[in-house]
Amino acid sequence: MSDSWVTGSDRLEKAGLTQKDIKAIREGLEFGDGTVEKRLIRVKPYGSVASKIIK
Structure with a gap:
């Protein structure tokens, strides 16, 4: 998940974020x-959740 992937294809706008939040993420x-x-x-499958920070 590169920075350009996060900000590309209007992903942030489609996520329903405010313009203020979008600006903060981009910055x-x-x-x-x-x-x-x-x-x-x-x-x-059985409901457990795994989370990993991506650098």
């Missing part, structure tokens, strides 16, 4: 200041 990714964290969330 956080651009400056790499740690304010944005990308996570992969998987829900397993």
